[in-house]
Amino acid sequence: MKIPVALRETPYEVTLGEGVRHEVSAFVNEHLARARAVVIITSAEIRRQPWFDLSFDLETHVIEVADGEAAKTLSSVAQVCEQLARWGVSRHDVIVGVGGGAITDLAGFVAAVYLRGVTVLHVPTSVVGQVDAAIGGKTAVDLAAGKNLVGAFHQPAGVWCDTTTLATLSDRERTAGMGEVAKCWLLEGRRAELLALTSMDDLIEMSVSLKARIVAADEFERTGQRALLNYGHTLGHAIESVALARDANELRHGEAVAIGLAFAARLAQRLGRVRDDVVVETDAVLAFFGLPSRLTGDFDAARLLEAMSRDKKAHHDLTFVLAGRQGFEVVTGIDPVLVGEVLENFQEA
Ligand SMILES: NC(=O)c1ccc[n+]([C@@H]2O[C@H](COP(=O)([O-])OP(=O)(O)OC[C@H]3O[C@@H](n4cnc5c(N)ncnc54)[C@H](O)[C@@H]3O)[C@@H](O)[C@H]2O)c1
Known part of the structure; x- marks a missing residue:
């Protein structure tokens, strides 16, 4: 299945299905005729998976970077770019990001800055990567001061979401990834009771289609439509930043988003924007995926409020x-x- 990302200047397709990673090579041959080399950016964790078997007809290099969020540093960018230069990678060559959202964010950023921009293709292998990170052209690395501050x-010129790769995800990663899928389900206004009738492939397709549609309508987040994809992310980012500062494994991004979705429903209800059934429905969607809908653990409300007002998307007020x-x-x-009041009730609930 192919889902178009209908951008005016740089349209591309997201190819979705079992085994589609094997189509990347044919795309390079067909569309990138001047390329002489392909550089795969991945991690050792990803490279040892049984499905890591991409091959190309061109000279192929593989660069392993740190696994997970640790890949997203300016020093990784420098190391990867130095290696590309040593290999003589030119403007016509191709970078392929293979891995979770952290790898595709790094590979995308390297491709944006190396020689002022080279072609990047993504083969996202996590749920977050497939439904969110690899699509839409936002690339970034982290600073000590916060996530995604340089980007x-x-x-990308193409994205291949191979559902075969998802089989090797840990239960926690798979479930956490469903936080972004739950967000899309809710944004699409679908009912929780229909989830039991929907396959994983259909859930990914729904999420990719929503993201592709929104990105095509508002590529650079100027009209506000793309900002809708931040549903659940205001509190989500705040609890993620507090949790990350003390333990990198305490909370996954999708888990934080799930809690943020439950909170946003309660805030909307408290502001009189929606009725109680939206809260009930949101909790039912999150429960279906086995995601949290309460904020447990040690989170100080005042600290979360401060983090929410500092969110780079919040324009210094609560958005x-x-x-x-x-x-x-x-x-x-x-x-x-x-x-703050809604937050305190939410934490106690
Ligand atoms: N650019 C964007 O628009 C955008 C959107 C959403 C998220 N992101 C970014 O994406 C990152 C989160 O992505 P993520 O949740 O994929 O986390 P991740 O990339 O850190 O991957 C999590 C773990 O899963 C492993 N993994 C990935 N695929 C696997 C597979 N098929 N089998 C076994 N293990 C696998 C990775 O090696 C890693 O250990 C964050 O850095 C976030 O900022 C970016």
């Missing part, structure tokens, strides 16, 4: 994507006292 827009009678919208300038 660039650089669209949430909230459901309402006209659908979802970005709501700015929300009273911090009210948010």
Whole structure:
């Protein structure tokens, strides 16, 4: 199955299905005729998976970077770029990111800055990578001061979401990844009761299609439509940043988003934008995926409020994507006292 990302200047396709990783080589031969070399950026963890068997007709190099979020540093960018230069990789050559969202973010950023931009293709292998990170051209690495603070827009020329690769994900990674899928399900206004009738492939397709549609409508996050994809992320990012600072394994991104979705439903209800059934429905969707819908653990409400107002997408005031009678919208300038009250109830619940 092919899902178009219909950008005006750089349209591309997301190919979805079992075994589609084997189609990348034919794409390079057909569309990137001037390429002489392919450089795969991945991690040792990913490289030892049984499905890591991509091959190309061109000279092929593999660069292993640190696994997971540890890959997203400026020093990884420097090391990878130095290696590309040593191999004489040119502007016509191709970078292929193979791995979770951290790897595709790094590979995309390297491709954006090396020689001021080379072609990147992505083979995302995690749920988050397939439904979110690899699509849409946002690339970034982290600073000590926070996640994703250095980045660039650089669209891939193609994305291959091979569902075979998901089989080797740990249960925790797979479940956490469903946080982004739950977000898409809720943004699409679908009912929790239909989830039991929907296959994993259909869930991925629904999420990819939503992201592709929104990115095509608002590539650079200028009209506000792309910001809707931040549903659940205002509190999600805040708890993620507090948790990450003390233990990298405490909370996965998708788990934080799930908690953020449950909170956003309660905030919308408290603001009189929606009725109680939205909260019930949101909790039912999260429960179906085995995701958390409560904030447990040691999270100080004042610290979370401060982190939410510092979110780089929040413009220094409290901004949430909230459901309402006209659908979802970005709501700015929300009273911090009210948010704090909803948060305290949410933590105690
Ligand atoms: N650019 C964007 O628009 C965007 C959107 C969402 C998330 N992100 C970024 O994506 C990252 C999170 O992505 P993630 O959740 O994929 O985490 P991740 O990339 O850190 O991967 C998590 C773990 O899963 C492993 N893994 C990945 N695929 C596997 C497979 N098929 N089999 C076995 N193990 C596998 C990885 O090796 C890693 O250990 C964050 O850095 C986030 O900022 C970016």
